[in-house]
Amino acid sequence: MVTLADVAQHAGVSASTVSYVLSGKRSISTSTRERVERSIDQLGYHPNAGARALASSKSNIIALMVPLRTDMYVPVMMEIAISVATTARAHGYDVLLLTGEEGPATVRRIEGSALADAMILMDVELHDDRLPLLRETGRPAVLIGLPADPSRVSCVDLDFAAAGALCVEHLARLGHRDIAVIGEAPAVYERHTGFAERTLAGLRERGRELGVRLLHRPCEGSYAAVAATLARVQEERPGTTAFVVQNEAATDPLLALLRQQRRAVPEDVSVMAICPDQVAAHASVPLTAVAVPAQELGRYAVEQVVAKIEGRGSDEVVLLAPELTVRESTGPRP
Amino acid sequence: MVTLADVAQHAGVSASTVSYVLSGKRSISTSTRERVERSIDQLGYHPNAGARALASSKSNIIALMVPLRTDMYVPVMMEIAISVATTARAHGYDVLLLTGEEGPATVRRIEGSALADAMILMDVELHDDRLPLLRETGRPAVLIGLPADPSRVSCVDLDFAAAGALCVEHLARLGHRDIAVIGEAPAVYERHTGFAERTLAGLRERGRELGVRLLHRPCEGSYAAVAATLARVQEERPGTTAFVVQNEAATDPLLALLRQQRRAVPEDVSVMAICPDQVAAHASVPLTAVAVPAQELGRYAVEQVVAKIEGRGSDEVVLLAPELTVRESTGPRP
DNA sequence: GTGAAAGCGCTAACAG
DNA sequence: CTGTTAGCGCTTTCAC
Numbered sequence: 001m002v003t004l005a006d007v008a009q010h011a012g013v014s015a016s017t018v019s020y021v022l023s024g025k026r027s028i029s030t031s032t033r034e035r036v037e038r039s040i041d042q043l044g045y046h047p048n049a050g051a052r053a054l055a056s057s058k059s060n061i062i063a064l065m066v067p068l069r070t071d072m073y074v075p076v077m078m079e080i081a082i083s084v085a086t087t088a089r090a091h092g093y094d095v096l097l098l099t100g101e102e103g104p105a106t107v108r109r110i111e112g113s114a115l116a117d118a119m120i121l122m123d124v125e126l127h128d129d130r131l132p133l134l135r136e137t138g139r140p141a142v143l144i145g146l147p148a149d150p151s152r153v154s155c156v157d158l159d160f161a162a163a164g165a166l167c168v169e170h171l172a173r174l175g176h177r178d179i180a181v182i183g184e185a186p187a188v189y190e191r192h193t194g195f196a197e198r199t200l201a202g203l204r205e206r207g208r209e210l211g212v213r214l215l216h217r218p219c220e221g222s223y224a225a226v227a228a229t230l231a232r233v234q235e236e237r238p239g240t241t242a243f244v245v246q247n248e249a250a251t252d253p254l255l256a257l258l259r260q261q262r263r264a265v266p267e268d269v270s271v272m273a274i275c276p277d278q279v280a281a282h283a284s285v286p287l288t289a290v291a292v293p294a295q296e297l298g299r300y301a302v303e304q305v306v307a308k309i310e311g312r313g314s315d316e317v318v319l320l321a322p323e324l325t326v327r328e329s330t331g332p333r334p
Numbered sequence: 335m336v337t338l339a340d341v342a343q344h345a346g347v348s349a350s351t352v353s354y355v356l357s358g359k360r361s362i363s364t365s366t367r368e369r370v371e372r373s374i375d376q377l378g379y380h381p382n383a384g385a386r387a388l389a390s391s392k393s394n395i396i397a398l399m400v401p402l403r404t405d406m407y408v409p410v411m412m413e414i415a416i417s418v419a420t421t422a423r424a425h426g427y428d429v430l431l432l433t434g435e436e437g438p439a440t441v442r443r444i445e446g447s448a449l450a451d452a453m454i455l456m457d458v459e460l461h462d463d464r465l466p467l468l469r470e471t472g473r474p475a476v477l478i479g480l481p482a483d484p485s486r487v488s489c490v491d492l493d494f495a496a497a498g499a500l501c502v503e504h505l506a507r508l509g510h511r512d513i514a515v516i517g518e519a520p521a522v523y524e525r526h527t528g529f530a531e532r533t534l535a536g537l538r539e540r541g542r543e544l545g546v547r548l549l550h551r552p553c554e555g556s557y558a559a560v561a562a563t564l565a566r567v568q569e570e571r572p573g574t575t576a577f578v579v580q581n582e583a584a585t586d587p588l589l590a591l592l593r594q595q596r597r598a599v600p601e602d603v604s605v606m607a608i609c610p611d612q613v614a615a616h617a618s619v620p621l622t623a624v625a626v627p628a629q630e631l632g633r634y635a636v637e638q639v640v641a642k643i644e645g646r647g648s649d650e651v652v653l654l655a656p657e658l659t660v661r662e663s664t665g666p667r668p
Numbered sequence: 669g670t671g672a673a674a675g676c677g678c679t680a681a682c683a684g
Numbered sequence: 685c686t687g688t689t690a691g692c693g694c695t696t697t698c699a700c
Contacts (some may be wrong), residue, residue: 002446003677014687020677031686046446050387051677054692059384064431068416078412082402085433094449097398097431098421112336112380115428222616254462256590256618284590348671353695385693388676440685564682 002045011039022047053114062088062305063096065106065130067123069187074247076276077122077292080144084120085296091306093117103130111137118305120144124155126192138309142301146194150317154308156300159319160195163274163290164202167244168279168322170288171270172210175333176242179207180233181216182226182254184247189218199246199274215240221249223256230257241269241333248275255284255329266331277325286327293320336379345373346400356381386434387448394641396422397430397450399440399464401457403521410582410610410628411456414478418633427451437464445471452639454478458489460526474642476635480528484651488642490634493653496531497608497624498536499656501578504622505604506544509667510576513541514567515550516560516588519532523552533580533608549574555583557590564591575603575667582609589618589663600665611659620661627654 008015013032019189020026021036028036043316053059064084066077073311085095096107096116100123107130112176121130124145134141135152142154171179181203183189184196200216207214215237219229233240247249250271255265263269265285273280274291280289300318307313342349347366354360355370362370373379387393398418400411419429430450432440434457441464444450451474455464458479468475469486474487505513515537517523518530534550541548549571553563563584567574579585584608589599597603599619607614607623614623634652641647 001448001677005677006677015677016679017686023679025680027685043447044442046443048388048677049447049449050384050393051692052679054382054388054676054694055382055680057692061430066416068420074409074412078408078415081412081415081431082400082433086402086435089433089435095431096395097415097419097429098679099416099423101420101423108378109380112378113383114335115383172692214387223618224616252586252590253618256586256593259590259594282558284557284587326700329688335693338695339693349694350672350696351670351674354670358696359696361669380695385676386695388678388692389694389696632677 001048002043004045004047007036007039007043007045010043011036018288020193024291034118057114058309059115059117060093060318061096061116062093062302063098063110063119065098065100065103065119065121065123068099068101075279076292079276080122080298081247083295087302088306091302093302093306103128104133106130107133107137111139117309118142120301120305124194126194126197127150140305142305142308144297146198146317146319150315152315154313154315155305155317156297156304157195157319158292158297159322160198160274161205162319163322164199164244166290166322167207167272167274168203168206168210168212168214170272170324170326170330171242172206172212174242174270174330176212176270177333178213178237178239179215179242179244180237180240181214182229182243182245182247182250183216183218185220186218196246201287203244213237219250221247221253223253226250226253227257230254239276242330243269243271245270245271245273245275248273248279251275251279251283251287259284265329268334270330270333272330280325280327283329285329288325288327288330290322290324293323296320335375335382338379338381341370341373341377341379344377345370376637391448393449393451394427395430395445395450396427396636397432397453399432399434399453399455399457400435402433402435403457409613410626413610414456414627414632416579417629418636421633421636422640425636427636427640437462438467440464440599441467441471442487445473451643452476454635454639456527460528460531474639476639476642478635480532480629480651484529484649486649488638488649489651490638490646491529492626492631493656494532494608494654495536495539497656498533498538500656501538501606501608501622502540502544502546502548503657504606504660504664505576506540507577508664510546510604510605511667512547512571512573513549513576513578514571514574515548516563516567516577516579516581517550517552520552520556524632530580537578547571553581553584555587557582557587560584560587561591564588576664577603577605579605579607579609582607582613585609585613585621586619588650593612593618599663599665602668604664604667606664614659614661617663619663622659622661622664624656624658627657631655 277291280287609624614621
């Protein structure tokens with residue numbers, strides 16, 4: 001194993017000089033810097049992570065807590081996780097993957113062991129039991145999601161309320177007056193995950209303003225569940241001419257079912273979704289949709305958390321403005 | 335921050351005693367052990383990860399390299415990753431999430447910095463450029479996948495050749511003589527990812543033995559791509575009565591398209607898939623399928639790698655036997 | 669059964 | 685601009 005001392009000897013300088021060449025925390029003459037750098041990659045030196053962490057109280061690791069649950073739409077999670085990992089590397093950090101299982105206990109463990117310099121939490125509940133601890137520790141933390149009380153932490157999320165409003169506006173402008181909302185799985189609401197409720201609130205409020213009737217039904221992503229939900233909706237509100245789908249897994253089944261009913265999209269019925277752009281674009285009918293910007297969320301969370309680690313940046317709540325892309329699944333009310 | 339010394343003082347013993355209580359590496363009288371343990375959770379002590387890693391040359395971290403590519407079926411990856419993280423925790427390890435971007439360079443970095451005790455690699459190519467380095471370092475490593483030369487590393491994977499064979503057998507037994515294989519995206523084959531080619535080999539060999547004609551077409555997961563592929567297949571081999579789908583994203587589009595053609599599944603045409611059971615069970619027609627055992631793969635990889643870290647366990651290639659579940663998408667040739 | 673003490677490899681004062 | 689040195693918190697001989 002190559003150590004700092006090896007490099008120092010090889011380059012004919014002291015250990016601290018090598019350290020400072022690495023950190024850039026004091027000025028080094030060009031000649032010695034070059035000599036040291038040559039030695040470094042000649043010997044293939046990499047600083048020992050443990051030693052560095054011990055001496056500097058900085059691990060250069062960001063902990064990412066992902067939900068263990070399987071009722072959430074997985075691709076979005078994965079996209080965020082990958083975006084977090086990639087962005088973190090670009091800032092010199094590695095990412096520790098924690099499954100949310102033991103929420104508070106995990107937070108305590110990471111804090112106590114100084115394993116990570118900061119935490120990013122996904123799948124945040126309205127009254128998340130990890131938050132009190134997180135605040136207590138004072139470690140930099142960013143939530144991807146929005147809890148009831150966002151004080152003393154940072155939050156990033158899509159502005160789901162605005163997203164909901166945007167959907168209603170788009171459909172109302174096309175003349176629709178009866179809209180059905182195919183929501184997330186019931187468990188998502190029971191858990192009081194903020195985003196689903198915020199979407200609904202946005203939908204409802206703008207619906208009221210624009211005089212649009214809304215029918216909301218939670219729905220699992222399986223074909224059978226969507227079929228059942230669709231049947232109920234059509235029975236309760238036969239005049240429904242448009243659907244807003246929040247559970248991405250439900251979009252394809254819904255389109256397939258409508259096709260079977262010989263109801264053409266968008267001629268007979270409009271469908272729009274809140275989902276990643278890629279999903280929307282590749283559906284059997286390219287979907288008019290409000291994009292869930294998974295990559296941006298991950299990137300932003302990392303940048304925010306890195307800023308905090310470095311002493312810049314403060315607690316803030318950032319809600320990304322939703323963007324609506326009109327594709328081929330929405331049209332005027334028949 | 336609570337340190338070992340704090341605990342020692344609180345318990346009225348020496349630092350080494352506390353350390354030994356923690357590690358169990360020498361016998362401690364019940365009375366002092368209890369005293370120490372009480373102090374530990376009274377003070378809320380957690381050992382400092384960096385210090386421990388430095389002193390013991392063990393980080394208790396397993397690095398997981400996941401592919402960055404987006405042409406692979408994401409849910410499987412995510413399921414494996416979560417399974418890895420969960421199993422690792424059960425064995426006292428944390429998981430570092432590395433995106434595969436810079437393959438060999440990342441392996442070198444992790445090795446050089448002693449950040450991880452072992453590595454688990456996903457998305458292994460036939461001639462993976464991370465392997466030479468990995469062998470050189472001598473660190474415990476397990477691949478989820480199978481390279482051309484699996485010497486001096488361990489590998490776990492589904493036996494995709496057997497899976498392919500199983501599909502052909504099932505369909506042949508039902509009387510089908512012309513089978514179309516909807517494969518993974520073309521990029522997957524170009525990259526020479528082992529599993530796709532192994533599946534194909536298994537399919538072809540058993541097809542030859544059983545006198546079944548096979549037509550294989552790579553295919554992206556989008557609806558449009560599946561439509562194009564289906565059209566080509568039906569033109570080239572109008573007598574096709576069964577499909578084997580390996581690209582899971584293609585299953586739903588395929589079923590939808592067949593429905594549009596008024597070809598009933600399984601009465602007019604049989605469809606089967608190689609995909610996670612959950613996907614198969616929730617499709618619009620519950621799919622007869624060979625399961626990709628994502629969780630088992632992750633769990634097994636961790637157990638194997640932990641065994642190696644602890645000096646037990648040796649290099650081996652384990653191919654999990656495929657299991658076929660008959661659901662409602664396959665039937666006798668019409 | 670328990671303690672004392674020597675590092676592990678690095679960072680960051682403190683001296684020039 | 686560079687070197688010397690004292691730890692960071694823990695593990696692990698060595699000694700009793």
